[in-house]
Amino acid sequence: MLDPNQQFRGGVFHHSIPDGRIGAEIRITPSEIIAEPSAEALSAMDPSEVARLPRWVIPLSECQVDLGGASGRMVFCRNKERDLTIFCEERGFAAMLGDRSGGRISEQLHLVRERQAGENHRFRFWLAVGAAGTLLFGVIGYYSVLAAARFAIAAVPISMDEKIGSMAMQTIEKEKKLSADHPATKFTTEIVDRLKPHAAIPEMNFKVIVIDSSEVNAFALPGGQMVVYTGLLKKAESGEQIAGVLAHEMSHATLRHGLQRVSQSLGIVAAIQFLIGDAGGLLALGSQAAQTSILTSYSRQSETEADLEGARMLHEAGLDPESISEFFDKLKKEDGDIPGVLVWVSSHPLHEQRIESIAKFKSTLGKKEYSSLDLDLETVKKSLE
Amino acid sequence: MQYDLVCRPASTAVRFALDAGDSITCEVGAMIAMSSGITVETTSKSRGGGGGIMKGIKRMFTGENFFLNHFTAQQSNQTLLIGPTMIGDCIHHPLRSGSMVVQGSSWLASSSSIDIDATWRGFTSAIFSGESMFWVKCLGTGDLFLSSYGAIYPIQVDGEYTVDTGHIVAFEDTLQFKIGKAGKSLVGSFLGGEGLVCKFQGQGKLYCQSHNPPSLGKLLGPKLKPR
Ligand SMILES: [Zn+2]
Numbered sequence: 001m002l003d004p005n006q007q008f009r010g011g012v013f014h015h016s017i018p019d020g021r022i023g024a025e026i027r028i029t030p031s032e033i034i035a036e037p038s039a040e041a042l043s044a045m046d047p048s049e050v051a052r053l054p055r056w057v058i059p060l061s062e063c064q065v066d067l068g069g070a071s072g073r074m075v076f077c078r079n080k081e082r083d084l085t086i087f088c089e090e091r092g093f094a095a096m097l098g099d100r101s102g103g104r105i106s107e108q109l110h111l112v113r114e115r116q117a118g119e120n121h122r123f124r125f126w127l128a129v130g131a132a133g134t135l136l137f138g139v140i141g142y143y144s145v146l147a148a149a150r151f152a153i154a155a156v157p158i159s160m161d162e163k164i165g166s167m168a169m170q171t172i173e174k175e176k177k178l179s180a181d182h183p184a185t186k187f188t189t190e191i192v193d194r195l196k197p198h199a200a201i202p203e204m205n206f207k208v209i210v211i212d213s214s215e216v217n218a219f220a221l222p223g224g225q226m227v228v229y230t231g232l233l234k235k236a237e238s239g240e241q242i243a244g245v246l247a248h249e250m251s252h253a254t255l256r257h258g259l260q261r262v263s264q265s266l267g268i269v270a271a272i273q274f275l276i277g278d279a280g281g282l283l284a285l286g287s288q289a290a291q292t293s294i295l296t297s298y299s300r301q302s303e304t305e306a307d308l309e310g311a312r313m314l315h316e317a318g319l320d321p322e323s324i325s326e327f328f329d330k331l332k333k334e335d336g337d338i339p340g341v342l343v344w345v346s347s348h349p350l351h352e353q354r355i356e357s358i359a360k361f362k363s364t365l366g367k368k369e370y371s372s373l374d375l376d377l378e379t380v381k382k383s384l385e
Numbered sequence: 386m387q388y389d390l391v392c393r394p395a396s397t398a399v400r401f402a403l404d405a406g407d408s409i410t411c412e413v414g415a416m417i418a419m420s421s422g423i424t425v426e427t428t429s430k431s432r433g434g435g436g437g438i439m440k441g442i443k444r445m446f447t448g449e450n451f452f453l454n455h456f457t458a459q460q461s462n463q464t465l466l467i468g469p470t471m472i473g474d475c476i477h478h479p480l481r482s483g484s485m486v487v488q489g490s491s492w493l494a495s496s497s498s499i500d501i502d503a504t505w506r507g508f509t510s511a512i513f514s515g516e517s518m519f520w521v522k523c524l525g526t527g528d529l530f531l532s533s534y535g536a537i538y539p540i541q542v543d544g545e546y547t548v549d550t551g552h553i554v555a556f557e558d559t560l561q562f563k564i565g566k567a568g569k570s571l572v573g574s575f576l577g578g579e580g581l582v583c584k585f586q587g588q589g590k591l592y593c594q595s596h597n598p599p600s601l602g603k604l605l606g607p608k609l610k611p612r
Binding site for chain 2: 011019021024041068070072074076089
């Protein structure tokens, strides 16, 4: 349905207007097209000029229409003398004109479109042939570049991860960061230090900070910087469970999921940047991604990879890989109904499947006598009260 | 906010006199000098509204930077001096209604009320004219500052107007832009050295530049460092 009182935003060309052009609000009555200066246009003008401005009217019966403008879809209405033009690009304007003029203007617009199409026909044909060829070339190029991106990540130095990670770190609220000698910081650092030798990239610069927050969350940034919230420490039943979470997060860093995430979500631009080695652009993209937490929400495939790599690390460190499953289970059973707080679990979906795949993977690792972390979680928890 | 164009026309810079709260959005790297009471914020968003990553990426396709710099005066009587990367002129265009389509590298700065977006100009024009596939679309009400390579000259088009590719700086939304041949035949056009040209149709303002960055690029090509 057309709203008869609808106002359209557009403009007017007329010699009475300083500069010749003004933004206008346009109405179409059953007999006329009426344009009045828009509020913005008036606010930018001298009051003495405003007083002299008329209302511009084109009777529908003598209106000549044309199409054009930068978009090719702008409708131009001219009066009989062709010294007044009212133009508008808004949706519904052409339909309303057609409706009000009893179809006459629709017919005119149709003819204009046909004429314009005809004029360009032959020229367009050859351009189209050329464009199709180029497009084909482009599509092939696009997919080769995408395929190359995965390899390219391997070729990008770890220092790139570190730069992106540090930039992302800057965007994280650190007001409630616990000091380096706080028992909770010491505790998590101790666990990371024990796991570090078993990481896929042991020389990665792993660091962990603890932030006082009720969120049950932990994440790793590219390059190995990690953040653990006290909410998660309070929820854990044992040091091994925290080790499980940290091993999983360290794996995201060593498997370089952050960089993959950046290149996937930003696609071709990032891929090209990788290939031509324009680090500036990539860093810019990376820090943007971090702000919107793209960096720490991974694909299911990445999560599974991190689970299994984390399980491998735990196993090598002499810890039970299933401690991570234990933690999952506990969180799910206890707080299954309040997903808001349990950020870490909600960003790591599909519990059963993951628990199962970790168990399966554990059976392939061979028998080993698992020890326990000789760390005092209870003291840490007390220090957080 | 007040502005003046200094050192015209060969190496123009724009000098703004800002009052507390005045804000300008600039191309990254455009700042030459500024007073101490101005803060800079770098984002991928236009001040006015949305955008973010996608707009930033689109902007990269136009040859503009992923980021925009927003300069905001915290005190009165602040001065900000900005200039384009390439030697050339700058002009001021008051945007009062509709939008302005700007060739990628020509956008220099605008009032923070103006939205900066990329607009698709099609494969064909890009391939055949050497113009970019994306252009910058400036929408809103405020002041727009454009830069050119060489001198910049405004043309009030009414009807049809032909410009050689690479010489377009910006045009108003009421102008239609088409690629056409300069001569009668396609072969003749190429032999004439003009090749394909850009034809404008309609009524509105068009800004052209006297020199053409792509041909300069070909001359200097290997000697310049990539963007
Ligand atoms: Zn994960």
